[in-house]
Amino acid sequence: MASAQLLLLVPLLLVTSCVVMASDPSPLQDFCVAYANSTVKVNGVVCKDPKLATADDFFFSGLNKAGNTSGPVGSRVTAVNVVQIPGLNTLGISLARVDYAPWGINPPHTHPRATEILTVLEGTLLVGFVTSNTDNRLFTKVLYKGDVFVFPVGLIHFQQNIGYGPAVALAALSSQNPGVITIANAVFGSNPDIPANILAKAFQVEEATITKIQSKF
Structure with a gap:
């Protein structure tokens, strides 16, 4: 019985961990005003004093x-x-x-x-x-x-x-x-362009059609 309960508990803990990490991390102080001039690179923005x-x-x-x-x-x-x-x-x-x-x-x-x-x-x-x-x-x-x-x-x-x-x-x-990822901009306006033959096959159209669309971006 104990082993069966453990098998059920492990997936539940994994799912819970994923849910907890699905949004920005919680702050550990009252506030952390972004210091935009910092040269330090972190996942977020460095706090100023x-x-x-x-x-x-x-x-x-x-x-x-x-x-x-x-x-x-x-x-x-x-x-x-x-x-x-x-x-x-x-x-x-x-x-x-x-x-x-x-x-x-x-x-x-x-x-x-x-x-x-x-x-x-x-x-x-x-x-x-x-x-x-x-x-x-x-x-x-x-x-x-x-x-x-x-x-x-x-x-x-x-x-x-x-x-x-x-x-x-x-x-x-x-x-x-x-x-934000705008789909049309990302697909047809990437820098450099995604090769037209790849997009033509993905969208099942002629390469000329892809090239014309890319020219608009």
């Missing part, structure tokens, strides 16, 4: 201002992470304002280090995410003002303004530095 911290290290102003959505995809993300607020260092959270022109999109992308929870402030959004390769299932929902939707960590997701006026959303993320 807490005696030198000021209220401005925990402050950001500007989310009341609409982003410029005149670009090709019709959206603009205003990030508020550890770069904008040094006091977010080690706290494991960040924000972003997303503005959308009519029919603009926040194109398919992932956050490799964060789950995102999105709240619609104005307008109507079509949102969705795709599960991993086991079934590539698409979850979509139309959101209205005040609605909330969650995008699980690492999964490809998107938003589209399906209204005739501007839309605004506020995203909260479970990392001080969630990162």
Whole structure:
């Protein structure tokens, strides 16, 4: 009986350990204001002397201002992470304002280090995410003002303004530095380019089609 219980306990401990490590590490002090000028490289940002911290290290102003959505995809993300607020260092959270022109999109992308929870402030959004390769299932929902939707960590997701006026959303993320990988930019705009013959085989199209798409990035 004891050995059977042990066999059940070991996998449970392994799963629990993975869950605990799935987000930014917990801080071991009241705060760790990021010292951006440090030449020391760590997984995160070095703390500056807490005696030198000021209220401005925990402050950001500007989310009341609409982003410029005149670009090709019709959206603009205003990030508020550890770069904008040094006091977010080690706290494991960040924000972003997303503005959308009519029919603009926040194109398919992932956050490799964060789950995102999105709240619609104005307008109507079509949102969705795709599960991993086991079934590539698409979850979509139309959101209205005040609605909330969650995008699980690492999964490809998107938003589209399906209204005739501007839309605004506020995203909260479970990392001080969630990162973003925009799928089209990464695949077709890498530096240097991914060889066109590889992408042609992956997407099952002619190389000329790939080369034309790459030229746009």
